[in-house]
Amino acid sequence: MTIKRARLIYNPTSGREEMKRRLPDILQRLELGGIETSCHATTGEGDATLAAADAVSRGFDIIIASGGDGTLYEVINGMAEREQRPPLGILPLGTTNDFARALGVPKQWEQACDLIIRQYTRPIDVGKVNAKYFINIAGGGSLTELTYEVPSKLKTMIGNLAYYMKGLEKMTRLRPTMMHIEGNGFEEIHEEILLFLVCNSNSVGGFEKLAPVASLEDGLFDVVVLKKCNLAEFIRIATLAQRGEHLNDPHVVHFQTNQLRVTTPDYVQLNLDGEYGGTLPCSVSVLPSHLRIFVDELGNSSYK
The missing domain is CATH 2.60.200.40 (Tumour Suppressor Smad4)
Structure with a gap:
């Protein structure tokens, strides 16, 4: 099994702070599935954008966004202008998760992790508004x-x-x-x-x-x-x-x-x-x- 390197960018305050409680279990499940995962906990507005751009620059095979739609939005903005864009995983643990709902990504963290482990991707359109x-x-x-x-x-x-x-x-x-x-x-x-x-x-x-x-x-x-x-x-x-x-x-x-x-x-x-x-x-x-x-x-x- 080929080991993949992932960068998990998560909002520690989203979704009634569920991510902080689930983090050890999530990391273990991804590791058992062949995905070696390191973490970045966001510290404020715009931080997830910087973290995603950094993850692309460092050559991670996968980027995972965990939180609500706001976290996902920032991660997208950190990736969209890069020439090489790794596939994106979503752990929808926020208050609102409209995009995960539209894609059918499970709200249960175990099932969402398993989607990433199975490595099947779908190409999706991205919108640009001004910059x-x-x-x-x-x-x-x-x-x-x-x-x-x-x-x-x-x-x-x-x-x-x-x-x-x-x-x-x-x-x-x-x-x-x-x-x-x-x-x-x-x-x-x-x-x-x-x-x-x-x-x-x-x-x-x-x-x-x-x-x-x-x-x-x-x-x-x-x-x-x-x-x-x-x-x-x-x-x-x-x-x-x-x-x-x-x-x-x-x-x-x-x-x-x-x-x-x-x-x-x-x-x-x-x-x-x-x-x-x-x-x-x-x-x-x-x-x-x-x-x-x-x-x-x-x-x-x-x-x-």
Whole structure:
């Protein structure tokens, strides 16, 4: 058996700090599977990006990201610009794990480790927004500010409930913004918008049918735009979105494209994989089949 060298980059505070408790067992399981693993515990914002870039430079065969979507986002940004990019393993032990859910990576750490040990990878598209990268979702508008307004300590203590609490507060102050959206393969949009979402997968913010036909390997984004509406209309559309029945609503615009540009005269923050991604204007493009991720070789979706 050929021994592989892996670098495990983990957030010690994510997912109610489960990773700190599981670390010895995870290392032992990977070692028994022929993967010699060293660790890096992140110490603050941006640290996982530096650690991933360092792991690529040092020639590790595998990089493993353990934590939530924020940790994964930083690791992607440390790898995406490198010419040689080792395959990426995911241990989804965070509060939100949208991308792992979209790929069917098991939430149980034992099964997630076994995917890495079996060494089957799938090429996936990566999105680029200005000078940053995302793997699952990019968005803008008043509602997209929600995920990074939730304090990390609150997420650690009460999990997804923190998002719902903040969401209820947000819904009382919906504020549309005039935006201009243009790109390949769709009619230009110029009107008041509550939010736009550029989806690389179908799993966004716990909604598994927000972009029902999105694919991680088709070289296209699925873009969902929510136009100006009142609170009652918004609640109705959110209910439809849970069932994947929102795309025909007159307040919703949906299209596929490999690039777009969004501008506005106002101050609008960007959200990339749940993290702060700067402000508009932005140019968004697809990098087709840019990373390889360890997945189930049979295509089973086992995220529970």
